[in-house]
Amino acid sequence: MKYETMLDPRSRERALRTLAWSALPIAALLALGPAHAQDAAAAAEAAKPVVDKGDVAWMLTSTLLVLLMTVPGLALFYGGLVRSKNVLSVLMQVLAVFSLIVLLWVTYGYSLAFNGGNAFIGNLDKLFLKGVNKESLAATFTAGVSLPEYVFIAFQSTFAGITGALIVGAFAERIKFSAVLLFSAIWFTFAYLPIAHMVWYGPDGYLFAKGAIDFAGGTVVHINAGVAGLVGAYFVGKRVGYGREAIKPHNVTFTMIGASLLWVGWFGFNAGSNLEATAGAALAFLNTLLATAAAALAWSLVEKVIKGKPSMLGGASGVVAGLVAITPACGTVGPFGAIAIGAIAGAVCVWGVHGLKRLLRADDALDVFGVHGLGGIIGALLTGVFSSPSLGGFGLGAGNDTIAAQLGVQALGVGITVVWSGVVSVIAFALVKLVVGLRVPEEAEREGLDITTHGETAYEN
Amino acid sequence: MKYETMLDPRSRERALRTLAWSALPIAALLALGPAHAQDAAAAAEAAKPVVDKGDVAWMLTSTLLVLLMTVPGLALFYGGLVRSKNVLSVLMQVLAVFSLIVLLWVTYGYSLAFNGGNAFIGNLDKLFLKGVNKESLAATFTAGVSLPEYVFIAFQSTFAGITGALIVGAFAERIKFSAVLLFSAIWFTFAYLPIAHMVWYGPDGYLFAKGAIDFAGGTVVHINAGVAGLVGAYFVGKRVGYGREAIKPHNVTFTMIGASLLWVGWFGFNAGSNLEATAGAALAFLNTLLATAAAALAWSLVEKVIKGKPSMLGGASGVVAGLVAITPACGTVGPFGAIAIGAIAGAVCVWGVHGLKRLLRADDALDVFGVHGLGGIIGALLTGVFSSPSLGGFGLGAGNDTIAAQLGVQALGVGITVVWSGVVSVIAFALVKLVVGLRVPEEAEREGLDITTHGETAYEN
Amino acid sequence: MKYETMLDPRSRERALRTLAWSALPIAALLALGPAHAQDAAAAAEAAKPVVDKGDVAWMLTSTLLVLLMTVPGLALFYGGLVRSKNVLSVLMQVLAVFSLIVLLWVTYGYSLAFNGGNAFIGNLDKLFLKGVNKESLAATFTAGVSLPEYVFIAFQSTFAGITGALIVGAFAERIKFSAVLLFSAIWFTFAYLPIAHMVWYGPDGYLFAKGAIDFAGGTVVHINAGVAGLVGAYFVGKRVGYGREAIKPHNVTFTMIGASLLWVGWFGFNAGSNLEATAGAALAFLNTLLATAAAALAWSLVEKVIKGKPSMLGGASGVVAGLVAITPACGTVGPFGAIAIGAIAGAVCVWGVHGLKRLLRADDALDVFGVHGLGGIIGALLTGVFSSPSLGGFGLGAGNDTIAAQLGVQALGVGITVVWSGVVSVIAFALVKLVVGLRVPEEAEREGLDITTHGETAYEN
């Protein structure tokens, strides 16, 4: 299923065209959801888009769930993994980056991502949300069914916000706070917005048009952030004492709470991406539940076999790996396809944080690349496999008849995202290094960022 | 109100029959909810079940709320109560048991619980969710109103998952991880599935047919789990140092967060069990709010009177006791009936964790029986009392005219659950003991399960 | 937009009258939301109010979100800020006060706030929820659209509950538990109920009738609680060692989790106050997101400029300040008006907890007045400014043509609330002091309330 977003009447025609292209038997199904839209009276005014309060209820809920994923979810997941002298710095970075991006989103981000333009970027017609009001609508995947545009803006703003926040895990415990903020603003503008436009803006977006499947943002959010994190880890350099001193999580319970809230909130992320409260959302929901359960168990099993002991941190990491991997697939694979994707991602990401990490020789402190980058790539590719009806899926992307063809398109999506995000990140970090510098002094790092950057300590007896 | 679940068109007829039996004036009310279903056009196609997006929105939300109850809710509630050297082991057990059961649920559990069969167990026609797709529907309590079947499967999977997770509190801090997993799989199959079928599968289920009222799972979930926990506590034996050393909760704040999240999530559990977003859900919601508030205050008051000091842990325990007790009753008692049930359960469960515990002489570490078992029994019985319209309730079960009659049926439900779960648990634990053993070595217990079983420690400075 | 609540058919007429007064172009918009209500069939029975399941779904969700704000949200926010020897006492106070008020609410509070009476207080016709059942309805802002009354009762009960819980932050770490409970009951009855009636009960309520805008409770909840807290801080006196010893938060991570959950839950508070899942709710939602982001950054920026370091605690405090300030405004200002309000409140409240606090010379331990009182006043006044269409808003209150006129009304609302709550609080504290005493003995305070009042300690290794 492709992510189609037409936001004003002008693009309605294009929307219908796109829908007509679709190879999926989805129209029939979705027509069933809003049954009341089909009665005689409604048929008479089919041209007028319907807003269903059930959709609004679900999408508002979904939006706040994505906030829950970020703060406190991601903040705690990351915060628990660092040493106690740096926990507040991580919480603050997550909060500030999310807040900053949400403000940039309504200022120019929404317009550049989701309004007109070309195959790679939108235009600035909706700068400062110009023309948006309580009457304006955003289209869903179903012809004739719309959402209040404010809902769509809010929902998408949280996606942008969490993506920026994800990145900070890679260079935690040593970066300057000002560098984080400056980098986030640049990267959001030049990497997040174009990729979001390419993948999600139909029918113009470059990858959208190619029939790439990314239901809820595997490329846009996770691969995108994973690559930026990896580049950041190289640029910022390793933590003092890395590889010599014991650098242990200070509170794995917090990490577990964080992972749990990520799981809970991710239903807004994934099932919310259906934009309507229908069976399609329910499928995405169930898949998100199952893939995660499978991934948590798979990670634990691999740890048990390889290292003899299944760790709680491994279980929590498996949760996140499974969630990342099912993200692009959740709308088009079947429940057992979801279990397969989760299990594979859970198992492979164990290697992501061990073998691959050693290969990469970067101090990606909280494994942003090993989990989000790698898990995202696995998910993007397997989406091309398990969406196939022959494997219990609900259909490949428009124009892609075989698994091989779909895999090709998925790989293209991955490749473009990796290169684009990589290049933008390199330039952004180089720039930030020049302007404000990347790293705190060694003594400050030893004392901890909480005291030296933020003037406080997290815990007191 | 009985919990009726018909999952495909074939069982629709039975559903209508069941509804006709019902002594409750609920049909009239519910008809009011989806007002738009009543217009002329809709009436013409009354045969075709309607799916309302508002119901879908509420049920997806309810489902994620039950996940929230489990992780992080229950995990934290339990995790805070153990010593810091065992906190990760408890979190891991909750996560792994939940994940495992959810996977078993879609594999065979759903079919055995909610598809055909006899009065005690379903059949295997829906093994691996055979035949379920985006078009298939599950019935609600209202004729003509359905949910996408994926919604119902997901919702019920979380019920099964949390029930298994509840049990681990009884033998925390000394059991082998492999034993927990093996026991959970066996118990889920031979205790959870039959009881769920007997209580909720209408009109065939043995207790369902008798008019037993268990709106949201007091017997299926809480008594069931409480008894399994108690048996486990006997089998696994007391913790080293129990009764001699101070075994104190390591973080009561975590326990409080957990109890709070249980409260928040329980609205999905209870009001979600209404399956529709109607006044019936609202009643269940309000009752869940009030019973819990009353129970928290009642527990505190009793503690104040008996021991001189109302503890926070007592308040949190009261919250859980109240929630457990109102679970079967929330759909049929009035708000002041709910307050009475909460207050009684809160007060009596203080005895559950003191007097009763001493009588039972088992080291039920986190009082699974004292709170869930006992609270569940109190709730099941009082449901038979306060559902009576003479006490402000909304009606007794079909076929039960007097409080005494209803009490008899409720007691039967309790009795069957206690015996069935007890017998299955005994056999399951005996088997597990034989196959993998139940308990870690004493030295490992002293050092803590976190290091010895999972290879990590929760906290670091 | 005014907050109009008519709760039974008898008041429907008044409701329509009120709506007719309205200067806002809101009717047209809202009519768009429930599009299906407009088809031919429905039009025929326009007199019969419609209950939409989407509204019910959203309002149940909103209600549990307000519980989430209280426990664990507010409890953790406050709990993290006190010393570890008092954390349980704060958690317990929040839990107990909330529980107590919710029970009082259904007993007599709901009737006094939202049923008949005069301009200042309701009547007792619905004592013990007399006459409320699954068929009874509560009106929304849209003519012909209703909610099950149980939904409205539950939603409003959580507002009352959290308001009482907010106050305890002011006199934390030294007050007697019994004093907290007694005060809460008195203050709820004589301050909360009348103010809620005056502001929200249309068309009779004194401030409602004047066209005061308080969409989600800036005056009723925040100013009201802030003033009570300040009075309490004076009455109870300063903590032992205040100003001499280091009295530091014992767990800023908990405070951050709490602030995050306040943010997440506040969408239920603010967007839920729209009572329907429409574009109006979406606007309130987006405004709540943006104002908070702006406030967090503004607080941090001011701290960075003034003290050289932006603290995490500052970021979290900014979150709360922004949420408080946008509360009255969220339904009527535009997104950039919301950003302005958030930024201003975030910046000014830094002064609230520093300069103002020094001026007031009260040991308002957790800055209830500095954040909720001051932030509430800023929000109430700025609502009168940014609601103006000339500043991107969606309209001033009925009968107020200019910003100046609206500001006057807003100021009147603030003034009345400050004086009313202040007077009631003074009397209540004086009474409580007489009856049970306000403060624990100095030695108990030194040892900590957890042990001395509640008989337990929060943390153990």
Place this chain on the structure above:
Amino acid sequence: MKLIIAIIRPFKLDEVREALTEVGVSGITVTEVKGFGRQKGHTELYRGAEYVVDFLPKLKIECAVPDSLLDAALEAIQNAARTGKVGDGKIIVLPVENTVRIRTGELDDDAL
């Protein structure tokens, strides 16, 4: 040179430190400890269990002083730490063989 070990009530730390600074002590080292003595503890209640907590939180101050400062330091601590109630704590004085300042290698009195 002597090593003074003082067990005091936690909330007396600031006063003791100030008192010591005044008499010329240049540094101290503080440890959180639990003390068992004549002062009786409290009872904690958790669900089914009651524990008598005999151990009370105390602070241990260690301070190496030249012989010349010993008496003044002892007096300073006593005055600052005394409340007059059971549980005020003890002071223990140990003989020191020598001291070193790690940074400079200075020895004995110079090291302090």
Place this chain on the structure above:
Amino acid sequence: MKLIIAIIRPFKLDEVREALTEVGVSGITVTEVKGFGRQKGHTELYRGAEYVVDFLPKLKIECAVPDSLLDAALEAIQNAARTGKVGDGKIIVLPVENTVRIRTGELDDDAL
């Protein structure tokens, strides 16, 4: 007077305290410490990293006793704290110059 310092296993605290009380010791001070010795630690695994934890949790008991009680106290500690496995800990006895009870100013043996 002597100061007895004993490093013991954490779960032996209650037994040791009781044993000391029995022989007439009126107070002790306990500190949580980490010990490094012959007893080997364990390995902890976190995501990409493994750490050998050489430091094990121990408790340090400090107890000032009059000379007359020294031998009884030493024996009491040994008996109560012994498990016979590596890691049982050490006892170190230091000479004390004098002691003070802060509350009363009593000195030496009277201070205990």
Place this chain on the structure above:
Amino acid sequence: MKLIIAIIRPFKLDEVREALTEVGVSGITVTEVKGFGRQKGHTELYRGAEYVVDFLPKLKIECAVPDSLLDAALEAIQNAARTGKVGDGKIIVLPVENTVRIRTGELDDDAL
């Protein structure tokens, strides 16, 4: 026999332990402490309040050594713990009367 007490910077622990092991010390006991001295602390800001934190986190190492090892141990600690900046810490050497290994009852040098 002597008891060496060394106050060091926390992140120097591993180096100091290795250095001691090299010269033949078989065990140490480590305590987290807070130190007050010439090294100045920092300011913490919380809402309305600012606190000057004079106490800095340090580690205290205790190590009983036979007289023969004393000088080597002292040198090892100094070399490993030194950064040259204010706050490196102190070493205090106390005389020991005797030591016992709890597990075996061995005494004095044999106990180490």
